[in-house]
Amino acid sequence: MSVALIRVDDRLVHGQIVEAWAPFCKATRVIVASDAVKNNRIQRIAIESCSSTALAIKVEGIEEALRDMISEDMNKERIIIIFSTLKELLQAYNKGFIISNVNIGNIHHHNARQGGREITPSVYIDKEDEDILQYLLKQGIELDIRAVPSDRPVDMLRTGAGS
Amino acid sequence: MIGAIIITHGKLAEVLIATAEGIAGRLENVRCISIDPCDSAKCISDAISNNIKTMNKEDGVIILTDMFGGTPSNIGLSFLEPGKVEILTGVNLPMLLKFTGHRTDKTLPELAMLLKEHGQKSIVLASEMLKGKV
Numbered sequence: 001m002s003v004a005l006i007r008v009d010d011r012l013v014h015g016q017i018v019e020a021w022a023p024f025c026k027a028t029r030v031i032v033a034s035d036a037v038k039n040n041r042i043q044r045i046a047i048e049s050c051s052s053t054a055l056a057i058k059v060e061g062i063e064e065a066l067r068d069m070i071s072e073d074m075n076k077e078r079i080i081i082i083f084s085t086l087k088e089l090l091q092a093y094n095k096g097f098i099i100s101n102v103n104i105g106n107i108h109h110h111n112a113r114q115g116g117r118e119i120t121p122s123v124y125i126d127k128e129d130e131d132i133l134q135y136l137l138k139q140g141i142e143l144d145i146r147a148v149p150s151d152r153p154v155d156m157l158r159t160g161a162g163s
Numbered sequence: 164m165i166g167a168i169i170i171t172h173g174k175l176a177e178v179l180i181a182t183a184e185g186i187a188g189r190l191e192n193v194r195c196i197s198i199d200p201c202d203s204a205k206c207i208s209d210a211i212s213n214n215i216k217t218m219n220k221e222d223g224v225i226i227l228t229d230m231f232g233g234t235p236s237n238i239g240l241s242f243l244e245p246g247k248v249e250i251l252t253g254v255n256l257p258m259l260l261k262f263t264g265h266r267t268d269k270t271l272p273e274l275a276m277l278l279k280e281h282g283q284k285s286i287v288l289a290s291e292m293l294k295g296k297v
Binding site for chain 2: 010011012014015018042043047106108120121122124147
């Protein structure tokens with residue numbers, strides 16, 4: 001399968017994905033890789049019902065997404081894979097998910113607005129996120145921190161998050 | 164009187180209500196939630212739940228969101244309680260004005276269906292409508 005984009009986005013499939021990233025990546029399929037969402041019936045139905053003839057949208061458990069990643073059936077697809085959190089992305093990476101570049105779009109914490117350290121208007125990271133991001137960088141994975149393709153990517157180190 | 168919560172990206176909800184009030188007069192029991200990039204899902208969900216708790220919901224509440232598949236709609240969907248809380252996506256000004264005219268004389272399911280149809284019918288392509296007439 002051809003992975004067009006791997007993204008961390010706690011809003012999952014929403015306007016930025018369908019209207020901005022999918023056309024930009026010429027994606028044919030979006031996979032939300034999350035065990036929690038897979039098990040939440042209403043959330044799963046709501047997400048999958050946003051499918052269109054041009055863009056299939058599916059919610060899969062992390063193991064299932066891993067299987068799809070190496071499946072020949074997916075060879076003709078251009079896929080956007082969405083993880084809800086950095087923690088889940090790391091889980092998938094540790095299970096063998098191949099990641100060379102990851103787009104960080106939406107990360108929020110706590111009940112209040114603006115919990116955690118602000119990296120962009122829609123990315124707030126706590127200590128655990130920061131450790132994961134540093135770990136990913138050490139693995140040679142490129143971080144592309146921006147909400148939509150037309151945004152300028154933010155350099156995490158320059159925001160002071162890496163100190 | 165059926166209540167409404169309008170949930171949109173940015174300030175669309177606020178402005179939509181202010182605009183509808185300019186045309187139809189003050190809207191009672193109508194709340195708005197504007198969603199910004201910095202809002203967590205939990206924060207949005209709490210705002211909806213607090214609004215539902217504190218408003219008059221004797222005749223039911225309709226949640227109007229800006230776009231099916233967008234965050235306001237995705238989070239709003241979990242509040243669906245058929246007959247008590249309905250969710251309608253793609254809110255527009257004609258829909259909101261129709262709401263003000265029929266919120267006291269219809270049941271919640273009737274009003275929700277009426278608004279859906281009216282919102283769709285209010286979208287007109289002028290060249291198509293006028294074809295052969297001008």
